[in-house]
Amino acid sequence: MMVMGQTSPLVDWDWISRNIDQIADRTWQHLSLTAVSVGIGLVISVALAIVALRWGWSYTPITWVTGLLYTIPSLALFALLVPVVGLNATNAVIALTSYTLLIIIRNLVAGIDGVSDAVLEAADGMGYTRRARFWRMEVPLALPVIIAGLRIATVTTVGLVTVTAVLGLGGYGYFILRGLNTFFWTQILVGVVLSVVLATVLDIGFLFLQKVLSPWARRA
Amino acid sequence: MTTWESVQEFLSEPTTWSGPDSIWARLGEHIWVSVAAVIIAGILVLPLAVWLGHIRRGSAVATAVVNIGRAVPSFGILAIAFLVLVQMGAGVGEPWAVLVALVALAAPPMFTNTVAGIQAVEPATIESARGMGLTEREVLTGVELPLSAPLMMEGLRIAFVQVIATATLGALVAWGGLGRYIVDGFARQDMGRLIVGAVLVGLLAIAAELGLSAMQRATTPHGIRPARSALRFARWALVERQGLFYNLEKEIPMRKPFRAGAVGAILGLALVATACGSGDGAEDGTPPDGDPIRVASFNFNESAIVAEIYAQGLEANGYTVERQLNLGNREVVKPALEEGEIDLIPEYTGTVAGFLGAEASSDSDATWEAARAAWEESGITLLAYSPAQDKNAYVVTGETAEEFGLTTVSDLGPVAGEMIFGGPPECPERPLCLQGLQEVYGLEFAEFVPLDVGGPITVAALEGGEIDVGLLFTTSGVIAANEWVSLEDDMGLNPAENIVPAIRTEVVEAYGDDLVALLDSYSEALTTEDLTAMNARADLDQEDPALIAEEWLTTNGFLE
Numbered sequence: 001m002m003v004m005g006q007t008s009p010l011v012d013w014d015w016i017s018r019n020i021d022q023i024a025d026r027t028w029q030h031l032s033l034t035a036v037s038v039g040i041g042l043v044i045s046v047a048l049a050i051v052a053l054r055w056g057w058s059y060t061p062i063t064w065v066t067g068l069l070y071t072i073p074s075l076a077l078f079a080l081l082v083p084v085v086g087l088n089a090t091n092a093v094i095a096l097t098s099y100t101l102l103i104i105i106r107n108l109v110a111g112i113d114g115v116s117d118a119v120l121e122a123a124d125g126m127g128y129t130r131r132a133r134f135w136r137m138e139v140p141l142a143l144p145v146i147i148a149g150l151r152i153a154t155v156t157t158v159g160l161v162t163v164t165a166v167l168g169l170g171g172y173g174y175f176i177l178r179g180l181n182t183f184f185w186t187q188i189l190v191g192v193v194l195s196v197v198l199a200t201v202l203d204i205g206f207l208f209l210q211k212v213l214s215p216w217a218r219r220a
Numbered sequence: 221m222t223t224w225e226s227v228q229e230f231l232s233e234p235t236t237w238s239g240p241d242s243i244w245a246r247l248g249e250h251i252w253v254s255v256a257a258v259i260i261a262g263i264l265v266l267p268l269a270v271w272l273g274h275i276r277r278g279s280a281v282a283t284a285v286v287n288i289g290r291a292v293p294s295f296g297i298l299a300i301a302f303l304v305l306v307q308m309g310a311g312v313g314e315p316w317a318v319l320v321a322l323v324a325l326a327a328p329p330m331f332t333n334t335v336a337g338i339q340a341v342e343p344a345t346i347e348s349a350r351g352m353g354l355t356e357r358e359v360l361t362g363v364e365l366p367l368s369a370p371l372m373m374e375g376l377r378i379a380f381v382q383v384i385a386t387a388t389l390g391a392l393v394a395w396g397g398l399g400r401y402i403v404d405g406f407a408r409q410d411m412g413r414l415i416v417g418a419v420l421v422g423l424l425a426i427a428a429e430l431g432l433s434a435m436q437r438a439t440t441p442h443g444i445r446p447a448r449s450a451l452r453f454a455r456w457a458l459v460e461r462q463g464l465f466y467n468l469e470k471e472i473p474m475r476k477p478f479r480a481g482a483v484g485a486i487l488g489l490a491l492v493a494t495a496c497g498s499g500d501g502a503e504d505g506t507p508p509d510g511d512p513i514r515v516a517s518f519n520f521n522e523s524a525i526v527a528e529i530y531a532q533g534l535e536a537n538g539y540t541v542e543r544q545l546n547l548g549n550r551e552v553v554k555p556a557l558e559e560g561e562i563d564l565i566p567e568y569t570g571t572v573a574g575f576l577g578a579e580a581s582s583d584s585d586a587t588w589e590a591a592r593a594a595w596e597e598s599g600i601t602l603l604a605y606s607p608a609q610d611k612n613a614y615v616v617t618g619e620t621a622e623e624f625g626l627t628t629v630s631d632l633g634p635v636a637g638e639m640i641f642g643g644p645p646e647c648p649e650r651p652l653c654l655q656g657l658q659e660v661y662g663l664e665f666a667e668f669v670p671l672d673v674g675g676p677i678t679v680a681a682l683e684g685g686e687i688d689v690g691l692l693f694t695t696s697g698v699i700a701a702n703e704w705v706s707l708e709d710d711m712g713l714n715p716a717e718n719i720v721p722a723i724r725t726e727v728v729e730a731y732g733d734d735l736v737a738l739l740d741s742y743s744e745a746l747t748t749e750d751l752t753a754m755n756a757r758a759d760l761d762q763e764d765p766a767l768i769a770e771e772w773l774t775t776n777g778f779l780e
Contacts, residue, residue: 073425158293181672184762185303195293
């Protein structure tokens with residue numbers, strides 16, 4: 001059993017300190033892949049959600065198509081995009097973005113649609129125009145649900161970015177794949193732990209954003 | 221060949237329809253492991269979840285479980301499970317690691333949705349049930365479970381669809397399933413195989429989603445079926461689907477509703493995020509003076525070590541270097557180099573010559589010249605080659621060698637038909653792997669098992685007896701350490717395999733002779749013995765390739 005790495009400790013702190021630059025690079029890669037994918041996903045989702053809210057019948061086909069995209073396994077989607085766009089960040093971003101759509105759109109639509117009719121009637125009674133009612137009543141009230149969608153989309157994307165290691169990217173997933181190729185525990189653990197930490201930090205960040213943006217929701 | 225033609229070709233191969241790598245076999249593996257994972261997860265978590273739901277506790281735990289479950293990357297869980305099990309002695313290629321990872325993946329949504337589903341039953345309903353004289357057991361089985369069935373089924377559906385998607389990753393840890401087609405297709409650049417695999421997995425996931433949705437509707441008691449208005453239904457579905465417990469009907473507070481720029485801020489954030497990352501797209505292929513040199517390596521230790529030697533040497537001499545180590549196999553790296561996504565990689569003369577369709581022989585000079593000439597017109601320069609060589613080694617354990625009296629590859633002739641051969645996924649398409657073994661030696665193995673590139677997975681498979689013959693490298697440190705036998709290539713299948721820097725001609729032109737002289741000096745100093753010693757340190761002692769390379773540069777006087 002020579003190859004199993006009993007000679008090395010589970011966590012080789014020296015390796016971590018030697019590779020701190022690389023860890024920083026991979027952090028940036030992980031973060032930027034996540035941010036770009038969720039960012040583009042949000043822009044597309046807002047457009048589609050506006051369509052769905054304006055023309056109610058379009059919601060079913062929109063969720064059908066985005067649901068279909070959501071169902072395709074990530075490794076399959078990355079692979080299918082290789083002949084089309086090649087082996088690069090564009091491939092990863094297209095696939096990752098497509099996974100965020102269903103989550104964000106559903107929460108946008110559900111959030112806006114969930115504003116109670118009484119509020120809307122009150123707004124109408126106070127003389128709000130349709131547009132003012134939308135921006136000043138419906139959107140702010142829907143914010144907790146919308147941000148909940150962004151949180152889920154972001155945390156899910158952080159996890160999926162690790163799979164882009166098969167494309168030579170991967171953020172922290174690079175360490176997982178490399179550790180798997182060499183049976184080197186430290187790299188795998190660094191990849192997994194940092195990925196969880198990143199997801200948690202971003203999740204808490206959104207929670208904080210939600211508190212800041214909806215102060216009326218704070219309880220004493 | 222167009223993509224469509226390669227799909228047709230893959231579908232017309234007999235092995236696609238029968239044998240261990242057939243669609244039926246892969247589909248069967250994929251389905252049984254997915255179903256088993258969900259059943260095991262259910263047995264493990266449902267009793268606790270039902271109890272917690274019944275006593276109306278643990279909703280905070282339920283939310284935390286689903287959040288943590290979402291944050292942990294399933295690829296990471298899979299890698300950890302695989303390493304732990306292999307180190308405990310489980311066989312490579314067995315489904316246990318995949319099963320463990322999938323159970324861990326399936327458990328959170330099933331747990332959370334059960335707890336939440338039971339707690340979502342109106343307390344008034346339960347009180348009336350108790351008032352009517354139902355026992356606690358009857359309350360649970362007659363009221364709580366039926367009313368929470370839709371949410372529980374939703375949890376099952378989320379779990380099952382995720383499990384099917386993630387089982388695809390099993391191929392990355394040498395297991396089968398439909399992911400095998402994707403990983404192998406990727407490794408061999410066999411678009412037909414890859415697309416068939418991806419489409420089948422996609423269809424399976426969609427079928428599971430639709431099938432379980434139908435079951436979910438069927439198990440919903442009539443009294444609580446939602447109104448069919450499209451938006452109402454969608455909202456109802458959302459709240460369950462994501463295990464989100466926002467009660468949309470009553471919890472949204474109303475007061476001072478307007479907050480300037482709330483949505484503007486979100487949109488702004490999205491735009492900033494988009495703008496920040498736009499530099500991340502495909503890079504333009506022409507490096508002018510002073511651009512960083514992108515050094516890449518194949519996905520095995522030796523390549524990473526030599527690439528680190530190049531990278532650190534260049535850095536020490538004032539060049540800016542970007543590393544893309546562990547990029548993949550040659551099928552992936554070659555286009556990346558030709559299209560300018562990377563600049564420099566350590567190559568092997570014989571393999572690259574064969575890959576380019578040039579003549580490779582045991583003569584180092586002739587092989588290098590053939591490869592150099594063949595690659596020149598694609599804008600790639602092969603610099604001077606190193607005396608260090610590393611060839612493919614066909615390795616058996618000491619016991620196997622003794623049992624069948626094996627010392628040369630030819631000796632395999634009478635017994636190959638009963639033996640299992642393990643190597644990298646691209647092996648069946650490679651002239652120096654299965655193709656060459658068949659053409660030159662006439663060997664037809666009983667089975668081929670796709671593993672890794674002469675790495676620890678192949679070693680573990682050979683050690684555990686899952687394969688009889690493994691493809692390793694002649695410079696591999698594990699062969700001697702395990703007293704294995706590297707079968708002599710008596711018919712000369714393997715050509716000269718000198719290590720040689722392959723670099724984009726544009727980069728050579730941009731930086732000129734200084735760069736070439738520097739890389740030549742490393743090639744000249746590197747020996748086969750160095751490679752073997754360095755590989756042993758990386759493979760056996762798990763030392764960091766970067767550190768091994770640094771030591772080599774220091775020992776040979778290139779670094780202070």
